Amino acid sequence: MMGPNIETSRSAHVIAARAVHDPLAALDPLKAAGARLSVKRGEEIVGEGNAADYCYKVVSGSVRLVKLVADGRRQVCEFLVAGDFIGLTADAHHYFTAEATADSVLMRYPCRRVESLIAGDPALAQHVHKLTTSGLRRAYERMVLICHKSAQERIAWFLLEMGKRSAGSDTFMLPMTRADIADYLGLVIETVSRVLTQLKVAGTIQVRNINRITLVDRDALEAATGEG
Amino acid sequence: MMGPNIETSRSAHVIAARAVHDPLAALDPLKAAGARLSVKRGEEIVGEGNAADYCYKVVSGSVRLVKLVADGRRQVCEFLVAGDFIGLTADAHHYFTAEATADSVLMRYPCRRVESLIAGDPALAQHVHKLTTSGLRRAYERMVLICHKSAQERIAWFLLEMGKRSAGSDTFMLPMTRADIADYLGLVIETVSRVLTQLKVAGTIQVRNINRITLVDRDALEAATGEG
DNA sequence: CGCCAGGTTGAGAGCAATCAAGCGCGGTGG
DNA sequence: CCACCGCGCTTGATTGCTCTCAACCTGGCG
Incomplete structure (x- = not known):
């Protein structure tokens, strides 16, 4: 844990400068230590409670973070897409399960290597911290959504969110x-299906091939979110 | 802004050693820069969208983090107690409102000072990151609670949680x-009130002076959470 | 061609929200 | 000292949104 410190502190300013354009470029030294892996739809990437030996970066595809409930139900905590990180938890164990919702490609890094890199680069550390607080902000916003919005409002919000992505x-x-x-x-x-059908017949969206969505009337969707 | 850096980098190992007992002891140099303030019940500490000039540590009392919804409703995202931090967001603005739920005492620190202190102390940086991921874990767990548990189960969980504190x-x-x-x-x-009454008549809890709670039958409460 | 996972649609029930009224306690002022 | 007031809490009656249960559809694949 001390070795990498020496190496990275040497060029802290250089890394900080690069960080302006892409803070995560500071992770470049990890390329050699990273393993590229492909996972199929439904495959588990990390399991809740697993030792946090590795963290991952989504290269392509889509990943869900889920918590499993005793009675067999699930809570999807977050959807991750290309560029997002999994498992930078600063803890010994993962507190969620990560599974691919579609065939995906990931980079896998040893957590220890990432942590020592972070320890030697305050700008990188701050960026990683920012990623986590950003996740917290999103979680809080979704609590509002879940507690105070109707099914229609939630799905309208979700479709717009997916549109932004x-x-x-x-x-x-x-x-x-x-x-x-x-x-x-x-x-x-059933409720998701029903609301999508309602939006479809209202002409607000089009649904083709099950999962191909077209936002026909964004204004109507915005209005349906119940915001402003 | 430079003063604290010099002081802390000088004795990084000493601080790391102390960190085993209290990682936040590394914030000691801030004592001089911190202002002690008292807030009354209901008073706002930070407002959503405010510039993140200051962050706070709860010394005593209780604080709620809330998000306000357009139609006047609120979402309480988290309750904070003595020792908890407010506003270590690594961002330019606060993404929630913080208000005292009871008369409280806080320490207020300039964010810039805290950030530079963190930048010079990887162990402290990791600890702060850990606090944030811990908040994220709690947020995810509460999503499960809200989405998959009945009113009784949520309140039983809440009472046990308060008991632990x-x-x-x-x-x-x-x-x-x-x-x-x-x-x-x-x-x-109304639902909260009704469930508390139910638990009271069932002999699971006692309620005195409105807010004084006694957990009479913890096992019954555990069972009422719907877990294991 | 038949299977199966994922999706849609329908009928009905239930839990919590809503609307409404009343209670209890602490504070304030006459 | 007592009457009043107001906020927070409780309780009751009713509504309604979403869940549940159930049947059926559809498209991909062996």
Whole structure:
């Protein structure tokens, strides 16, 4: 844990400078230590309670963070896409299960290596901390959504959110099942299906090939979120 | 801004050693820069969207982190007690409102000072990161609670949680109103009141002076959470 | 061609929200 | 000292949104 410190502190300013453009570029030295792996839809990446030996970066595809409930139900805590990190928990164990919702490619890094890299680079440390607080902010916002919004409002919000992730394109694929969406929004499959049908017949969205969505009327969707 | 850095980097190993007992002892150099302030019940400490100039540590009392919804409702995202931090967000703005649920005492620190201190102390940085991930873990767990548990189960869980905070004592004060509890658990005041009454008549708890709770039958409460 | 997982649609029930009224206690002022 | 007031809490009656249970559909694949 002391070795890497020496090496990274040597060029702290250089790394900080690069960080302006891509803070995570500071993780470049990890390339050699990282393993590229492909996972199929439904495959588990980390299990809740597992030792946090490795953390991951999503290269492509889509990942869900879930918590499993005693009675067999699930809570989808977050959907991750390309660029997102899994398992930078600063703890000895993962507190969630991560599974691919679609065929995905990941980079796997030893947590110890990442941590020592972070320890030697305050700018990187701050960026990683920012990623976590950002996750916390999103979690808080979703609590509002779940506790104070109707099924229609939640799904309208969700579709707009997915739209933003697709670089603003009006047509995009949902890389997860209705069950995933339901468990993410605190609903059941049937309710998700019903609301999507309602939005479809109202002409607000189009649904093709099950998971291909087109946002026809963004204004109507915005209005349906119950915000402003 | 430079003063603390020099002082802390000088004795990094000493601080790391102390950190075993109290990692936040590394914040000691801030004592001089910190201001002690008292806030009354209901008073706002930070407002959502405010510039993150200051962060706070709860010395005594109780604080709620809330998000305000357009229609006037609220979501209580977290309750904080002595020792907890407010506003270590690594961001320019606070993404929640913080208010005292009871008369409280806080220490206020300039964020810049704290950040530079963190930048010079990897062990402290990791500890702060750990605090944030811990908050995220709690948020995820509460999503499970809100989405998959009944009103009875949520309140049973809440009472046990409050019991743990009281050093395991069976009798303790709830430092917040029914409205706070409701907004924390995704319920309404009336439901909280009804369930507390049910637990009272069932002999599971005692309620005295409105907010003084005694856990009479912990086993029954555990069972009522719907876990194991 | 048949299977199966994922999705849709329908009927009905239930839990918590809503609406409404009343209670209890602490504080304040006459 | 007592009457009043107001906030927080309790309790009751009713509504309604979503869940549950159940049947059926659809598309991909061996």
